[in-house]
Amino acid sequence: MTSFKEFAETCKEIEKISGTIETTRRVAELLGKVDVEELPLTTHFIMSEVFPAWSGKQLGIGTSLLYMALSRASGVSVKSIEALVRTTGDIGESSLLILKEKRKNQATFSSFFGEEPDLSISEVYERFKTASEVSGKGSQNIKVKNLQYLFNSSSPREAKYIARLALEELRVGVGEGVVRDAIAKAFSVKPEVVEHAYMVTNDLGIVAAAAKEGGAKALESLGIKLNRPIKVMLSQISPDVDAEIRSMKVAAIEWKFDGARVQIHKNGDSVTLFSRRLENVTSSLPDLVEIVRKHVKAEAAILDGEAVAVDENGKPRAFQEILKRFRRKYGVEEKAASIPIQLNLFDIMYLNGRTLIDLPLLERRKALEACVESSVDNSHSIAVAEQVLTGDLELVNKVYQAALQAGHEGVMVKKPESFYSPGKRGKNWLKKKPLMETLDLAVVGAEWGFGRRATLLGSYTVACYEPKTSRFLRMGKVGTGLSDEQLRELTDMIAPLMGEEDLGGVFAIKPELLFEIAFEEIQKSPNYDSGYALRFPRFIGIRPDKAPEEADSLQRIERVYSQQRKKL
Ligand code: AMP
Numbered sequence: 001m002t003s004f005k006e007f008a009e010t011c012k013e014i015e016k017i018s019g020t021i022e023t024t025r026r027v028a029e030l031l032g033k034v035d036v037e038e039l040p041l042t043t044h045f046i047m048s049e050v051f052p053a054w055s056g057k058q059l060g061i062g063t064s065l066l067y068m069a070l071s072r073a074s075g076v077s078v079k080s081i082e083a084l085v086r087t088t089g090d091i092g093e094s095s096l097l098i099l100k101e102k103r104k105n106q107a108t109f110s111s112f113f114g115e116e117p118d119l120s121i122s123e124v125y126e127r128f129k130t131a132s133e134v135s136g137k138g139s140q141n142i143k144v145k146n147l148q149y150l151f152n153s154s155s156p157r158e159a160k161y162i163a164r165l166a167l168e169e170l171r172v173g174v175g176e177g178v179v180r181d182a183i184a185k186a187f188s189v190k191p192e193v194v195e196h197a198y199m200v201t202n203d204l205g206i207v208a209a210a211a212k213e214g215g216a217k218a219l220e221s222l223g224i225k226l227n228r229p230i231k232v233m234l235s236q237i238s239p240d241v242d243a244e245i246r247s248m249k250v251a252a253i254e255w256k257f258d259g260a261r262v263q264i265h266k267n268g269d270s271v272t273l274f275s276r277r278l279e280n281v282t283s284s285l286p287d288l289v290e291i292v293r294k295h296v297k298a299e300a301a302i303l304d305g306e307a308v309a310v311d312e313n314g315k316p317r318a319f320q321e322i323l324k325r326f327r328r329k330y331g332v333e334e335k336a337a338s339i340p341i342q343l344n345l346f347d348i349m350y351l352n353g354r355t356l357i358d359l360p361l362l363e364r365r366k367a368l369e370a371c372v373e374s375s376v377d378n379s380h381s382i383a384v385a386e387q388v389l390t391g392d393l394e395l396v397n398k399v400y401q402a403a404l405q406a407g408h409e410g411v412m413v414k415k416p417e418s419f420y421s422p423g424k425r426g427k428n429w430l431k432k433k434p435l436m437e438t439l440d441l442a443v444v445g446a447e448w449g450f451g452r453r454a455t456l457l458g459s460y461t462v463a464c465y466e467p468k469t470s471r472f473l474r475m476g477k478v479g480t481g482l483s484d485e486q487l488r489e490l491t492d493m494i495a496p497l498m499g500e501e502d503l504g505g506v507f508a509i510k511p512e513l514l515f516e517i518a519f520e521e522i523q524k525s526p527n528y529d530s531g532y533a534l535r536f537p538r539f540i541g542i543r544p545d546k547a548p549e550e551a552d553s554l555q556r557i558e559r560v561y562s563q564q565r566k567k568l
Helices: 004-016 020-033 036-046 063-074 078-088 091-113 121-133 139-152 156-166 176-186 191-201 204-220 241-248 286-295 319-327 332-338 361-371 393-405 484-497 554-567
Strands: 234-237 251-256 260-267 270-275 300-309 341-351 375-377 380-384 388-390 410-414 425-432 438-448 457-466 471-478 498-501 507-509 514-518 521-524 532-535 538-542
Touching (some): 004 020, 020 036, 063 078, 063 091, 121 139, 121 156, 176 191, 176 204, 191 204, 260 319, 270 286, 286 332, 286 341, 300 319, 319 332, 341 361, 361 380, 393 410, 438 471, 457 514, 457 554, 521 554, 532 554
Parallel strands (some): 234 425, 341 380
Antiparallel strands (some): 251 410, 300 341, 438 457, 438 514
């Protein structure tokens, strides 16, 4: 078992380092030292996760629970803890200070009774796990007790990182890229091999353990597994799709359906559905489960597709309608009957025990066609998306116009020989759609309104994402153009994410929700930490289907900014 001290020491050092190379080296050192059973846990911990993202498991520890545990462990009142957090701006630092003070007072006591207990990484995990799993009467108390135990058994330095981990915000700026390279370094394997193993497992913890136990060979033998969703392949917008098609010579053109992404895992009669964010949405969509069970002929398969909510004429309904179906918890059956779904399948990643992502698109497509039987059942339908293989730009345009006519978004232009790259956005999948530039930005701040709107959050600070440092960088505020009704809905959603207030009356918001924002122009600005600001930003809608880290990146902002310059 590895001591949690090792982990805390690494975090402390990384916090002082600014360069990626040095950070990677320190993470590699840590991973190299940890026992193989604890490697998956450590790998997730260092990325601020307690459970792997694909598992859908939530830790569900809020600040009030955490403060209560710290209060019980230290004897300091919750009020005083809150005040300290307001000053330090960090529960981690506050926990360290509080426990240091407590230990100072107990110094003679502990010198008499010996050293503090040595907390192991797995023990921290087990306590978190218990806290996350209890439910029902008395569960709050059990959660607090487990956290209190951790605070009681840790040094002030360890407590700092336990507190931050409990909120899944370690603040050491270590993301997937660093961990991937650290695994490669620690176990002397090529980063590409680690990357591929990550693509098929979607779990760097599993990858780290395999690398330690069996090196490259073990990594290469890892494959996709049913009911462990993989990241979805993403598409890129291209400023000149025609030129891209010309360079591909022949491209695979499909409609870009206006619905919601769904990843389907079929294992015999059991069907599990995951959203684009890999949430398990099976129970909200029994009609989809049924149609897949009946018309997908493979014993075991993982399929990729777009679910579209349609009206009685088979025309797509507004995007929000399908999202409502995906998130529905009650009255699921009635909704299924009144809003039928058209399922358009466009890829297959796994078939009867075989991982298919390294096959070219056209071969995967053959496998897909062979196992799906197109059908319409009670206005619900299932089909493999039609595909046209062509290099003829006029024909592409015809397909594009037909897609728009049918109420869809445009077309996807795919490279016929390309592999399926989970989580990757690249030129192998391009989208062609009418240009209305919008950005998906994370809400990171909010202010209360005035007068009639005093009980509503009236203005929202939005931010792009910088994956290298895992930071959200502010780009401006939106608020105008929202009706009271919309503000009320947003307030209900965002108020629970509120944190501390700054001097300007802006409350910090935990970045969980994305807004789609239209704007006139991106300008350089010293007022926001992204270095950019939006001119005339307008709220278009929320994007609950996307994870916060899927907010547009600083890189994309820079690209849109320089494209704008070229047009001027
Ligand atoms: P965007 O969300 O604008 O980045 O566009 C990519 C999304 O288009 C994918 O995540 C899918 O949900 C959706 N989509 C619709 N039709 C297709 C298709 N034929 N192939 C791939 N993605 C599609």
